[in-house]
Amino acid sequence: MQTSFDDKVLALRTKGEAFAIATVVRTVDATSAKPGAKALILADGTIAEGWIGGGCARGAVTRAAIEALGDGQPRFVSLRPEELLDAEGRSHGEEREGVRFARNRCPSKGSMDVFVEPVTPPPDLVVCGESPVALALCELSSRLGMRRTLCAPGLAEGKAPEVERLLDGFALQTGIGADRYVVVATQGKGDEAAMRAALAAGAVYIAFVGSRRKFAALCERLVADGVAPSDLAQVKSPAGLDISAITPDEIALSILAEIVAERRGRQRREDRSNGSP
Incomplete structure (x- = not known):
């Protein structure tokens, strides 16, 4: 039994x-x-x-x-x-x-x-890409109590950091029951495919690593291909809090700080809606 x-x-x-x-x-x-x-x-x-x-x-x-x-x-x-x-x-x-x-x-x-x-299941952090920022996100998030998935098509053997799931593509399971946070850090290698997967993943937070100009160009291509502008409007770009980050580790830190702020802010709002002080 x-x-x-x-x-x-x-x-x-x-x-x-x-x-x-x-x-x-x-x-x-x-x-x-x-x-x-x-x-x-x-x-x-x-x-x-x-x-x-x-x-x-x-x-x-x-x-x-x-x-x-x-x-x-x-x-x-x-x-x-x-x-x-x-x-x-x-x-x-x-x-x-x-x-x-x-x-x-x-x-x-x-x-x-x-x-x-x-x-309750731990929050789900999905990182798309094999860029230095993507790999830094996986490494720095190891102590945040998140279940980490790295979507990195063609990533060389031995280069992947330790994560809970490593996917050779951008096909994400839906309906997982946990809060999902998706960061598209493909940086020119599969941007469109990764963003489509992120938008379909049922995420509470989606961020794109790149300049505003690069994201605007990506949005133009996706809208022309049938993606709703309202869906793209929910994407945070540039990703992360403004801490004047320069290095991949600093950029990853700014993104994780933003995810923590979003996650805890949602919990506080839910507590207030349930009548907690």
Whole structure:
């Protein structure tokens, strides 16, 4: 059972899908699930693996899992029979000191506490090209907790930096579930193909390494070939924060700083929309 559970967790991590792990940490009186029982819950509330009890418990726990995946914060759910909630002066759905109380309508009249932990995929950094800036981006980003993909057609053996994925082309998987940041650093070698792939990748951030004039010329060619100007308008060019960068390492640093600012800014906006201070 545990092997199957661990295999499913590994498969979801490999695919870059978000999920939550619900763990029963305490039970009182008779309950169908016992301490240590776990369930793996997908973003739509489906229990993909494991067991945390019958329908009496599943509803409250899966709702907590969906919410946890929405804001990235864990949840602690305490399921109790309605008589006990009334006796303690608590109500269904109430939250006190980080504990959410819910009714347990199972005939057993037992209580169960469940910890729900969201597991979200790391952000996806896609670097297109084999230019010095592209290789510097892969090397400097190694400690930022990002899953790195280098798209470098024809890159000479032994020249590639250590990355999670190395692709001999620009065909990118869509629907990965993680925030994706794409940097086109082809610098004249496959600019159009790389930009088309970037626009189709479902990225939250796309940047082009090159001058404004070079990007304008690229846009003209792409628009003439049917690419919507509104799609190209989302591309950040020149890439990176203005730190007067000159060397490939400095340019890569400016781009990574911009990605960090974009990523954390999005998280703050999401927190405010979810009611966090």
